[in-house]
Amino acid sequence: MTEIITDQTPPILHGPSDKEKKYDRQLRLWAASGQQALEDAHILLLNSGAGTVGVETLKNLVLPGIGKFTIADDATVGQADLGVNFFLDEDCLGKSRAESCVKLLQELNPDVEGDWFPRKKGESLQTLFENEQKFTLIMYSLPIEQQNLILVQKYAEKYQIPLISIHSAGFYSYFRIHLPGTFPIVDTHPDSTATTDLRLLTPWLELSKFAANLTANFESQSAHDHGHVPYLALLLYYLEQWKETHGSLPSTYKEKTAFRDFVAAGTRRENPEGGEENFDEAVAAVLKTISAPSLSSSVREVFDYKPSETEAASTFWVIADAIKKFHAKHNALPLPGSVPDMKAQSTIYVQLQNIYKAKSRQDVSEVLETVRAHPHGKNIEVAEVETFCKNAAFIKLIPGMDSTPPSLQSIANKEFENDQMAELTMMPLSLLPIYLSLNATSHAPSASSSDIITSLSKEIPDASENERIVNAAKEVARARGGELHNISALTGGMVAQEVIKIITKQYVPIDNTCVFDGITSRTQILRI
Amino acid sequence: MSQPVMVAGTIPPPVSDSESRWTYLNNVRRNAGPYTSEDFETSEEAVSALDRKNSGAGGLGCEILKNLALSGFKDIHVIDMDTIDVSNLNRQFLFRHSDVGSSKAEVAARFVEKRVKGVSITPHNCKIQDKDEDFYMQFQLVICGLDSIEARRWINSTLVNLIDQENPESLKPLIDGGTEGQSRVIFPTITSCIECQLDMHAPRQAVPLCTLATIPRQPEHCIEWAHIIAWEQDKPFPTLDNDDPEHITWLYKKALVRAEEFKISGVTYSLTQGVVKNIIPAIASTNAIIAASCCNEAFKIATQANPNLGLEENYMMYSGNDSIYTYTFKHEKKDDCPVCGNLARELEVDPNFTLQEFLESLAERAEAQLKKPSIRAEGHTLYMQSPVSLEEMTRPNLKKKVGELVGNGDEIGVTDPSLGTVNFKYKLRFSKEFKATIENSSQSCG
Numbered sequence A: 001m002t003e004i005i006t007d008q009t010p011p012i013l014h015g016p017s018d019k020e021k022k023y024d025r026q027l028r029l030w031a032a033s034g035q036q037a038l039e040d041a042h043i044l045l046l047n048s049g050a051g052t053v054g055v056e057t058l059k060n061l062v063l064p065g066i067g068k069f070t071i072a073d074d075a076t077v078g079q080a081d082l083g084v085n086f087f088l089d090e091d092c093l094g095k096s097r098a099e100s101c102v103k104l105l106q107e108l109n110p111d112v113e114g115d116w117f118p119r120k121k122g123e124s125l126q127t128l129f130e131n132e133q134k135f136t137l138i139m140y141s142l143p144i145e146q147q148n149l150i151l152v153q154k155y156a157e158k159y160q161i162p163l164i165s166i167h168s169a170g171f172y173s174y175f176r177i178h179l180p181g182t183f184p185i186v187d188t189h190p191d192s193t194a195t196t197d198l199r200l201l202t203p204w205l206e207l208s209k210f211a212a213n214l215t216a217n218f219e220s221q222s223a224h225d226h227g228h229v230p231y232l233a234l235l236l237y238y239l240e241q242w243k244e245t246h247g248s249l250p251s252t253y254k255e256k257t258a259f260r261d262f263v264a265a266g267t268r269r270e271n272p273e274g275g276e277e278n279f280d281e282a283v284a285a286v287l288k289t290i291s292a293p294s295l296s297s298s299v300r301e302v303f304d305y306k307p308s309e310t311e312a313a314s315t316f317w318v319i320a321d322a323i324k325k326f327h328a329k330h331n332a333l334p335l336p337g338s339v340p341d342m343k344a345q346s347t348i349y350v351q352l353q354n355i356y357k358a359k360s361r362q363d364v365s366e367v368l369e370t371v372r373a374h375p376h377g378k379n380i381e382v383a384e385v386e387t388f389c390k391n392a393a394f395i396k397l398i399p400g401m402d403s404t405p406p407s408l409q410s411i412a413n414k415e416f417e418n419d420q421m422a423e424l425t426m427m428p429l430s431l432l433p434i435y436l437s438l439n440a441t442s443h444a445p446s447a448s449s450s451d452i453i454t455s456l457s458k459e460i461p462d463a464s465e466n467e468r469i470v471n472a473a474k475e476v477a478r479a480r481g482g483e484l485h486n487i488s489a490l491t492g493g494m495v496a497q498e499v500i501k502i503i504t505k506q507y508v509p510i511d512n513t514c515v516f517d518g519i520t521s522r523t524q525i526l527r528i
Numbered sequence B: 001m002s003q004p005v006m007v008a009g010t011i012p013p014p015v016s017d018s019e020s021r022w023t024y025l026n027n028v029r030r031n032a033g034p035y036t037s038e039d040f041e042t043s044e045e046a047v048s049a050l051d052r053k054n055s056g057a058g059g060l061g062c063e064i065l066k067n068l069a070l071s072g073f074k075d076i077h078v079i080d081m082d083t084i085d086v087s088n089l090n091r092q093f094l095f096r097h098s099d100v101g102s103s104k105a106e107v108a109a110r111f112v113e114k115r116v117k118g119v120s121i122t123p124h125n126c127k128i129q130d131k132d133e134d135f136y137m138q139f140q141l142v143i144c145g146l147d148s149i150e151a152r153r154w155i156n157s158t159l160v161n162l163i164d165q166e167n168p169e170s171l172k173p174l175i176d177g178g179t180e181g182q183s184r185v186i187f188p189t190i191t192s193c194i195e196c197q198l199d200m201h202a203p204r205q206a207v208p209l210c211t212l213a214t215i216p217r218q219p220e221h222c223i224e225w226a227h228i229i230a231w232e233q234d235k236p237f238p239t240l241d242n243d244d245p246e247h248i249t250w251l252y253k254k255a256l257v258r259a260e261e262f263k264i265s266g267v268t269y270s271l272t273q274g275v276v277k278n279i280i281p282a283i284a285s286t287n288a289i290i291a292a293s294c295c296n297e298a299f300k301i302a303t304q305a306n307p308n309l310g311l312e313e314n315y316m317m318y319s320g321n322d323s324i325y326t327y328t329f330k331h332e333k334k335d336d337c338p339v340c341g342n343l344a345r346e347l348e349v350d351p352n353f354t355l356q357e358f359l360e361s362l363a364e365r366a367e368a369q370l371k372k373p374s375i376r377a378e379g380h381t382l383y384m385q386s387p388v389s390l391e392e393m394t395r396p397n398l399k400k401k402v403g404e405l406v407g408n409g410d411e412i413g414v415t416d417p418s419l420g421t422v423n424f425k426y427k428l429r430f431s432k433e434f435k436a437t438i439e440n441s442s443q444s445c446g
Helices: A018-022 A024-039 A053-062 A097-106 A125-129 A146-159 A205-214 A231-246 A253-264 A277-289 A297-304 A315-330 A346-373 A382-390 A408-425 A432-439 A449-457 A467-479 A485-504 B016-021 B023-030 B044-049 B061-069 B104-115 B133-137 B149-161 B209-213 B219-234 B245-261 B269-276 B284-303 B355-364 B388-399
Strands: A042-046 A068-072 A113-117 A137-142 A163-169 A172-178 A183-185 A396-398 A513-517 A522-526 B075-079 B120-124 B142-144 B174-178 B182-186 B315-319 B325-329 B345-349 B374-377 B380-383 B411-415 B424-430
Touching (some): A024 A485, A024 B269, A053 A137, A053 A163, A053 A485, A053 B284, A068 A097, A068 A125, A125 A146, A163 A432, A163 A485, A172 A485, A205 A231, A231 A253, A297 A315, A315 A346, A315 A382, A408 A432, A432 A449, A467 B023, A485 A513, A485 B061, A522 B325, B016 B023, B061 B104, B061 B284, B075 B104, B104 B120, B133 B149, B142 B149, B174 B284, B209 B219, B219 B269, B245 B269, B355 B388, B380 B388
Parallel strands (some): A042 A068, A042 A137, A068 A113, B075 B120, B142 B174
Antiparallel strands (some): A163 A172, B174 B182, B182 B315, B315 B325, B374 B380, B374 B411, B411 B424
């Protein structure tokens, strides 16, 4: 998460608050809106087994200030816990592991509330899930008892909340996210270099006029003026000339490189610098900016998706529908309206920014009109429509679970087929064997490698023939259900990151399983 | 900013109490796995005799200390010259509000020692550069969680210089983690080093002074103007302290006035602070991932329980913005690496540059990044930053053209005090013809 937010809120003349100071480094990533979402969340960890990976995850959520967390764990602290879990010490021996971890985690951040279960010995897990909805998201660590698993699954299903399973053993781990339905994201934080959208092939009247003005009598302009025409206006000027001689705008790669040479030839070189910076910028921008806008596959997925009746009434789908209509009408998405920095006089650059902003506002108001006409669009805030329009090219849909998920056998076939190619091209091999072996110990932590293979064979009949599955089973068996702190800390980092993405609805979460191999130091994302 | 944590580690003989405590670690230390090398010793003796020293580092320091302690390392040294700031508390979990202002190394060391019984952590509240070769010689391996490329290059060249072919103990594996999302393992002189990989850290492009002075367009330009130009003019305080809110507020207000003058929007206190301090956003989860990856490699190197990164793949890149993606690959060692290679690296230079211009350009070039270079050619000294007498003697050379001082294809040696005692070797390749007569035109703002 390195994308930096520059917020445009009006400046305040007093310094930052204590909270802004404490959270400064993360507010630069997910802004006040993301922080608020975190502070409104209540997360449950259903802990079992060696019990470290979930606690490490919570550490990374308590520090940035999650509202509340609860640990449900019926274990008492033993010696083995102290060798792997940092949030326990000698004084905790013999006490409730849930309570002990909650207390030491809470020390990290006084703003966070922590709770544990069971409060009384022998209290059934069922009582935790009674009454009204409490949790925003549930994580459980594997291995887990079958009846407890059923309880959390039911609860997550009933309240339609995300459920994350985490399994760390020896040098391996995986975690899997079960989202309650399709999960749309507006604020995906695309790379800033990807977001430039200047519409140079389809300039609107104000832009064309402005550029024409700047390039009037271009050849006779003074050295200073000539060297300060922003590259955006240069490109529009040369595109106009190109169209006159070629009859059309450059569209193929060959035409674009020829156009680039054409622009470069306009540079004045009889000066001490031997060139002009604005022309250098124009030449560098040709291939990136001279192209007709096309919809990314993820935006097309949003447009093609048929939301259910309840989904269709949500803010996301009301605005998405309005944007789709906008696109159908204009064959373009609303203009994001930002202009990258470029060599120019300050006043000229600011005017250029205003031209893009004005067009962008015009597009927003058109979308807003469609939104307001929608039966569920009356109360949607303008700011939400603005944000959506700005990010329209990068919206993304993470699908929920399929109603009939593919069998492990069919996933395995695909992965091992890829591996045959990968061996030839020196690409890394699939980490599916790790998932399969860990998954086979979901309820049996101390299974031997032959137990694992036997269990696996129910779904993958030829598992015992596959050397990589056999090796993964041996490596899992070697750990005897024990966690290695490093592997759990690393996995806890990744899980916390994904939890933050889901809660803040910012950045793009995994779909849906992440496997980590601590031997080769690789991850792989699989949809299972 | 954060400095390395030196970590020295020993994994102790199991006694009755700690036997069950290290059950999970011993599962993988007593039993070989399918990928474990043949050198792996699983005997009781080998497990208890693991007694090696390590050394590790700082911005990721809290995580690294915790992870090493729970990997069974017993003797850890940590170096960090920083004191605790309130903005550290969102991720540096060994620190509390009441610790603000105290030494990071000391607070972190005491905390982990108290939490994990039997581990000894020695804090060093100083710079990594304050320690000499003898100090680094005592460790088994070094883990760096540094936030500056200069410090990384310094420790890298120091560990390369430490190598004594007669003494196998002089080889200290270097594990480097960065919150930008990388962890890498270096066997000095054997595998690609930090200097070989320098082009992975392109220096931040500076905004031309002309833009700041005459044609600002971005809020950042106004802030840089306040920072570089207005501050020097007005000198509101004797020296600029980036951590003093009063100083930042002064810059912020100056930048704001300038932005209004040019009708530029977007100057905020937070942005001012970000630009002036070059703040890189940081969160607990990324730190956890990178630090744990480094410590996992340290554990594998120390125990041989599984193959470690190093001789083949030696670099893992992690990215978590859009789903999760890792790329683990082999960065090749460079024969012309100025630190660990044997050949001089080719460096293109315009012979019509003055020596001064050439020296300044060395700071900006991705493959050099030398800020205070002293330079010698074969047989004579071109420019020395110190001592004062030598500086004075060689200063006139700064105005001479490169082409007057050296020939095309000549080898030069460059040293930079911030990077230790390494002599960077370059072979000069002239990019243009040398025109001895042309007056160098001074660039003007325009």
